[in-house]
Amino acid sequence: MIPAPFGYERAESIGHAIRLLGEHEDAKILAGGHSLLPLMRLRLARPSTLVDITRISDLSYVREDGDEIVIGALTRHHDVANSELLQQACPIVAYAASGIGDPQVRHVGTIGGAVAHADPAGDMGTVLLALGATLVVRSAEDGSRTVPAGDFFRGLFEPDLAHDEVLVEIRVPKTGAGGWSYLKFHRRANDWALVGVAVVTGEDGTPTAVTLTNMADRPIHAAGVEEALAGGADPATAAQRAPEGTSPPSDAFASAGYRQELVKVITRRALEEAMSR
Amino acid sequence: MMHVAVTVNGDPREADVEPRTLLVYLLRETLGLTGTNVACDTSSCGSCTVLLDGESVKSCTLLAAQADGREVTTIEGMATDGRMHPLQEAFHRNHGLQCGYCTPGMIMAAASFLRENPDPTEAEVREALAGNLCRCTGYQNIVRSILDAAGRTSGTDARGGTG
Numbered sequence: 141m142i143p144a145p146f147g148y149e150r151a152e153s154i155g156h157a158i159r160l161l162g163e164h165e166d167a168k169i170l171a172g173g174h175s176l177l178p179l180m181r182l183r184l185a186r187p188s189t190l191v192d193i194t195r196i197s198d199l200s201y202v203r204e205d206g207d208e209i210v211i212g213a214l215t216r217h218h219d220v221a222n223s224e225l226l227q228q229a230c231p232i233v234a235y236a237a238s239g240i241g242d243p244q245v246r247h248v249g250t251i252g253g254a255v256a257h258a259d260p261a262g263d264m265g266t267v268l269l270a271l272g273a274t275l276v277v278r279s280a281e282d283g284s285r286t287v288p289a290g291d292f293f294r295g296l297f298e299p300d301l302a303h304d305e306v307l308v309e310i311r312v313p314k315t316g317a318g319g320w321s322y323l324k325f326h327r328r329a330n331d332w333a334l335v336g337v338a339v340v341t342g343e344d345g346t347p348t349a350v351t352l353t354n355m356a357d358r359p360i361h362a363a364g365v366e367e368a369l370a371g372g373a374d375p376a377t378a379a380q381r382a383p384e385g386t387s388p389p390s391d392a393f394a395s396a397g398y399r400q401e402l403v404k405v406i407t408r409r410a411l412e413e414a415m416s417r
Numbered sequence: 418m419m420h421v422a423v424t425v426n427g428d429p430r431e432a433d434v435e436p437r438t439l440l441v442y443l444l445r446e447t448l449g450l451t452g453t454n455v456a457c458d459t460s461s462c463g464s465c466t467v468l469l470d471g472e473s474v475k476s477c478t479l480l481a482a483q484a485d486g487r488e489v490t491t492i493e494g495m496a497t498d499g500r501m502h503p504l505q506e507a508f509h510r511n512h513g514l515q516c517g518y519c520t521p522g523m524i525m526a527a528a529s530f531l532r533e534n535p536d537p538t539e540a541e542v543r544e545a546l547a548g549n550l551c552r553c554t555g556y557q558n559i560v561r562s563i564l565d566a567a568g569r570t571s572g573t574d575a576r577g578g579t580g
Binding site: 141142143144145146147148150170173174177178180181182190192194218241242243244245247248329330 | 419435436437439442458459460461463466469472473474475478479480482483526529530545547548549
């Protein structure tokens with residue numbers, strides 16, 4: 141399977157990429173391409189032009205900045221997973237990256253590409269939502285703006301990005317001694333999550349956020365679970381409320397009803413793991 | 418058309434390709450290196466695995482343009498001076514294949530993995546093969562072959578050299 145024909149432009153800088161996006165109607169950014177190229181091969185995506193940003197060298201980094209760790213959008217999953225800084229200061233991000241796809245995918249796919257793709261079955265969006273991360277977006281007119289993860293994911297494959305905007309950085313808070321868990325259930329080793337659950341806790345072990353993968357058209361909070369926990373419920377009891385407010389897909393792998401049962405189990409396990417860490 | 422220059426198995430190669438040309442088709446059809454196989458066509462099976470700057474990638478999910486200016490190693494580049502690479506010898510010795518279709522991808526994935534983790538446990542080897550499918554289900558001997566090669570390649574890099 142070969143993609144439909146397209147034009148190819150190589151951006152030398154973010155400013156150049158933004159200009160190219162403005163010049164080509166229906167252009168798409170090529171980062172790792174590991175979400176985009178499979179869709180193009182299936183002809184589910186037919187961009188007129190690909191703007192290749194992978195040669196922009198200063199977009200791949202993991203750095204400390206005050207109370208946050210900042211991650212360049214072109215940092216590969218492999219490098220996110222192996223970042224000692226993230227492993228120490230915000231381990232849920234490194235751990236989630238280590239489980240994306242398979243080694244070959246992690247050698248090419250990037251955190252910014254995965255986040256900007258806004259696939260509700262993606263792992264990283266759920267983790268960023270749980271952390272209250274912020275995303276830095278660059279555009280021609282506005283310069284730079286920051287978007288909370290909770291506002292960035294607007295629907296299926298629908299990030300808060302205008303046509304000529306580029307996601308350039310992901311900022312996550314240091315979680316210090318807080319507990320965490322990201323668990324996903326999938327049928328085969330490199331499948332997307334049928335259901336995924338992220339939990340982060342405060343330093344006293346009290347969960348502060350519970351978020352879900354592939355249970356709606358975007359990553360969402362398990363609001364019922366969070367409310368139950370805030371009211372003092374134990375993990376097993378709170379987890380029973382995980383399906384509240386969800387609208388999961390039905391597909392060849394699992395019905396919506398199956399996912400709504402499964403999410404209770406995975407939520408309980410994730411809560412127990414996070415609270416014991 | 419666009420011009421790409423890729424170092425393949427140590428040799429500088431150049432070609433004019435359509436932007437939509439996938440790396441695997443540059444290798445197979447333009448350069449005639451048919452050792453790299455295409456199977457699932459959906460980025461799942463790993464049959465098309467090659468090394469890009471020394472790291473395993475799925476060449477069916479990369480544009481040739483993405484490899485421009487970089488180094489690619491295929492199964493044809495593993496043997497040196499007529500001698501099989503230690504991974505190839507280990508697959509031979511341990512019968513690490515049945516039909517053989519997935520084998521080039523398995524070996525390239527293993528080469529990348531052993532460079533990152535030269536002394537792996539069996540569990541780590543199995544994790545490292547998450548992106549490679551063997552439809553003969555011959556995993557047992559594939560894992561055994563990689564563990565065998567790990568013993569024999571210690572102190573050398575994934576291409577069998579010492580540098």
